[in-house]
Amino acid sequence: MPETGVQSAHIHERAGKTLGDVRLQEAYKSSTLRLYTHRLQAMSEVPGFDSLRDRARAIKAEVIEHLDEYLAEFADSVERQGGKVHWAETAEEVCGAVRRIAEAAGVREFVKSKTMVGEEVELNEALESAGIRGIETDLGELIIQLAGERPAHIVAPAIHKTRQDVAELFADHLHSERTTEPERLTAIARRALREAFSRAGLGVSGANFAVAETGTIVLVENEGNIRLCTTAPRVHVALVGIEKIIPRFKDLAVFLRLLGRSGTGQKLTAYTSLLSGPRRDSEDGPAEMHVVLVDNGRVRTLSDEKMRESLYCIRCGACLNACPVYRKIGGHAYGWVYSGPIGALITPEFNGISQARELPFASSLCGACREVCPVRINIPDLLLHLRGKAQTQHAPAASGAPRGEKFSMQLWAWAMKRPRAYEWGSRLARLAQRFWQRGQWIPKAPVFPMSRWTDQRDFPALASRTFRERWKKRPGG
């Protein structure tokens, strides 16, 4: 069974597991590097890519500042097109809405295309317990569904799986031949999924963008499964995070040029579907179209003026690919469905900081994420802000961070504000370090947090004379 809930408290264990697994290290490294490089190439082909990013950011900022108005406009537009809008505040409400739609449609099974909101609200698990089975139709999602795992990457959920892993999963669960050839593996998945598509009465999708002006749900993909999910079954449900709204149809010209390039380095993905309401007379498509507008922590995020910026995210995954920490610890270490730098922001925001206190600290704040973000979210700055929130709103003691950290910081600050105390502290430390000093180095420090430094690194000994002492003694000083 896949795990549920937020498991971010176990980040150290999970990170250690990935770090110690040579195969996983290689999988993450090669895949993220490939996506990172493709993005760079794709960007270099677009003159003015950076001003495109500025425009995207400006549009997102405008939407998020006036989200209530745009949401109302979007809902009206959807209803005008003949679609039905459902507002869902919590994960339970999202799953409840989908369950009711499924029950009304009389289906015991539905096909599902990749949706991070669906992962977030644990739709499959919730509906399964109501006797309704969801079948993932995105290849990556299918793989992790069979493996009973959560996505390891926002865009490439099975990024950590090798061909061999997939071969085993397919052979075990789809009762197919055992092969590691990508073409044959794809054919096996296709056969299984075609059957599911042909009998499904309900298709569930996410949304990449939701256009307020026209009520259009926009979905991008490479496999064609989304198009099938949203058009073949009689009923289509789109799960839409409320931050997915963009004001005008023409804004798509900005975002579609950014999303594919930022995510996978593609000019456009193989399919772009624009869905505006259910089918009209003589058209193909679903007879019913439902849109579930999902809060699930987003309104809370909106209420923090600073953190609001994290809602600009278009889920391209570029920050994950650029992040040296993500590359090392992998997606599952973050303990929820979103990983990497953006996961470290929105996991504590959507769930409350007490649920994921360690995440904002799981970053060297190098800023590589901000450098690639298509909407220029200042991720390191927001992480710093969240660290402040973590220390003031959810003090360390209980959940992993060292007890006494605050006290040592206060002591440190006291001394730093008093140069004489600072100098005396330094003298005492230089005396004390003689017990552990080996030449210029301290191979094993006795006190926390330095002891964590010296587990795998030597720590430099304090200089026998500080700069200020030497400066005072210099000729003419």
Next chain:
Amino acid sequence: MTTAPHHPRVHLFVTCLGDQFFPEVGENVAKILGRLGADVVFNAEQTCCGQPAFNTGYRDEARGVAARMLGLFDDCDYVVAPSGSCSTMVRVFYPELFAGEPACLAQAEKLRNKLYEFSEFLLKVLKVEDVGAFFPHRVTYHDSCHLLRELGVSEEPRKLIRAVRGIDFIEMPDYKLCCGFGGTFSVKFPEVSVAMGEEKIRAALDAGAEYLVANDSGCLMHLAGLIHRRKLPLKTMHLAQLLAQQGP
């Protein structure tokens, strides 16, 4: 950018790590700036910029320490720090830290307008590329993240390094990659920090470098500590130390 007075009065902000662990870095900065005509002074009232607390989310503690920095350098034209990270703290984060305190904010603005990281000061203010150093070795340069991405300084140190006589300067393929120090990240996530450091060191070794040069004591103590533990054939050096190397 202002034009430098002929003999600018320059306060050295040596940083706490520089003061306590690497006094020779500050001395070399003073020596080089002195040689270039600056009148270098050091105010012993200085301690730390407050970044360790800020970086760890203790903003009140950071603010208290940072506030002490504000009035220490009023009697000078410039303040120079041999650290991209501490310079970033003052230039980028002080305005955020003091946003709610107009008096401190005004002082912080004044300070940030005259505070420069060492390599940046040489190029932008003194307009010097060649400081007359000599160092016949294969050297690579590691961009510390704050210097690179917060202050946008990447060409300046490279120009200074290329101008060193006898030097064989080589870039690492993924030179922008973080070394994994990250302030308190290095002890909060030591395994990850070390894994990132290993990758950086491997890149330097693969490039055939004898020396890895950087402008931040934090990155350097992390990498040097790892190199020393593993007994690897690579040496680390602060840019100021490199630029102080004299020829035969």
